[in-house]
Amino acid sequence: MKVLLSIFLLIQTIWSFQLPFTVPDVFSSSSRKHTHYSKLNPQDHPIDLSQYKEDVVIRVSYANSPSLKEFLTKSEVTFNKWGKNNNQQTVDIQINEEELVKLIEKFPSLEYHTIIEDLPQRIYETFPLQESQVFAQDDDFHVQSELFFKEYRELATIESWLNLLQSTFPDVVKIEDIGETFEHKKLNVVHFSVPNGDVEHKDKKTIVITGGVHAREWISVSSTLYLIYQLIKLYSAWPNSKILTQLDFLFIPVINPDGYEYTWTNDRLWRKNRQETPIPKCFGIDIDHSYGYHWTKSSDWACGEEYSGEVPFEAFESRLWDEYLNKTNKDHNIYGYIDLHSYSQEILYPYAYSCNQQPRDEENLIELAWGIAKSIRMKSGTNYNVLPACIDKDSDLLPDLGSGSGLDYMYHNRAYWAYQFKLRDTGGHGFLLPAKYIEPVGDEIASAILYFCKFILSDER
Ligand SMILES: [Zn+2]
CATH class of the missing domain: 3.30.70.340 (Metallocarboxypeptidase-like)
Structure with missing residues (x-):
């Protein structure tokens, strides 16, 4: 047990190791100052x-x-x-x-x-002060990444960083374009897989992490990207780590690219995707009400924030993801699923659609959730609460509020262990968490995922 613990601590140290250079001060968050918007030209x-x-x-x-x-x-x-x-x-x-x-x-x-x-x-103040740049293929990945995580980033910059990541680590990272959204944007899955001569790819346990389901929850996008970066740092320091050689990862940093883009160009507080609905001028389906497990049509109308669409998988994004999973069923052995959201600092476990349905292995599911919460607290002192998703969604008051969620769909059909995390904070900033929290939140969630990975590695299932 002691040996295991020291290995774990060693991984944790490497996981969060610092790069041997410092970032120029102009990019540090302390020098970042927005004047009052009313003093600027509206243009x-x-x-x-x-x-x-x-x-x-x-x-x-x-x-x-x-x-x-x-x-x-x-x-x-x-x-x-x-x-x-x-x-x-x-x-x-x-x-x-x-x-x-x-x-x-x-x-x-x-x-x-x-x-x-x-x-x-x-x-x-959540928008970056500098215009974001697009990376060149010969840019240094680590230098650029340290700058990249100082601010929230728009879609084009994120895609550019992912391309740089892939071209720097072509043996490990593959960006898979799994289809087009309503607005013809690419839905990208980042397949992170370290080749291992001893274990065939299809025999590895796969962990899936999604961010940006709700467009305005920017910290969930930056945190998913940050997790990929921490894995790359672990790979650079210790390529033979069990987490890398035994596990396989699928990340979707922006599962709602149309909505995310819209928060950067029109409405920072937009939540849904951007597809057409039966009501003219009302756009968007809530992707997290669109999955085909215990789907019911929402009582919310098409203009509302909880709109489920008229049929299951009507949202382009949930449908593309479902098709991808069916197509790659033989290549991926999905064990773990984490869906990142904000805000309220909570770890939610299934089911979302009903509090009357007992999840399998409930005791272990809850114990693992509290273990994850503890790993976060040990990293940063931040408290995350653990509760069933149905309570968070008020499914007891109005059942359709919890139906068709990605959490239930993945838990029921794919992942033995599945959670939805609601990241910081508890409301002081809400969806408008300042950019200086990108790294601290990224670090505590990296601890949580590391704990989750370690559990999955030890799970004999
Ligand atoms: Zn959300």
Whole structure:
């Protein structure tokens, strides 16, 4: 046991080792300063920021008002729901003054406080100050990567970094284009597989990690990319590590490229994909309500944020992913699945669609989740809560809120062990987590995935 522990600690050290050079100070987050957006020419705004200027984000407590919770969950409210905390019994909502007045009229003893006041400025500050560049094929991968993770990156820059990654490590990384989205963007899967003479590829255990299902959850995209980078660093330092030689990885850093692009060009707070719906001018299906396991049509209408589409797998992205998995069924032995989201610092385990359905091996599933949470806490001191996805999604109040999720689909059909992580924070920034958190969050999630990998390696199944 002691030997195992010391090997684990050694891997952990190498995993997070530092590169032997420093990054020029101009790129450090301390020198990163956005002036107030109102002092700039609107043409220099990354997107139209005036669209948010009437809105604030408030935290509403429903602890003393069950009818308020029901209202916020069920009704077709016009304001935008952000996140929630089941322990503290709060919901965060983006709301304008007029809507807030109406809400207070309906619930006169409404308990709330403002968590984000200057919404357009908070949005502006998540965009990089410098124009992003495209990498040349002879760029140094490690130098460029250290800069790459100082800011959130738009789709073209991410694709360029992935190409540099592939051309630098052609034996290990293959970018697989698995099809086109509604807007004709490529859906890329990063297949990370270190050749091992002793184990055939198809006999390795595969771990799947997805990010960016919801377009505005940028930290899930940067964290997926950061995980790939940590694996490459591990490979550079210790190519024979068991994690690399025994396991196989599939990453989808941006599973919703149309939506992600839209957050960079039009609306930073967009959540769904961007395909057409039966209602003209209402775009987008929530990909996480589109998978064909316990799919039911959402009660949310086509313009709503939870819209499931009219039939299962109507979202291009869930369909392409399902087709890819069916096509490569014989090549991949999928054991683990992690779907990254934000925010609220939670590790959710199946099922999402119902709290009445007991997941297989439930005790171990929960124990592993708490082990993952502990590995995060040991790395950064950050607390992640563990709970069943059905509670987080309020499936007990309104069953369709938890149906058709990627978590249930992967858990039921493919991965023995599957989770959805909701990354930082707990609401101070919400979806607008500043770029200086990219690396700390990436590091704690790398610890979590390392723990997960170690568990899967030791699992005799
Ligand atoms: Zn999400």
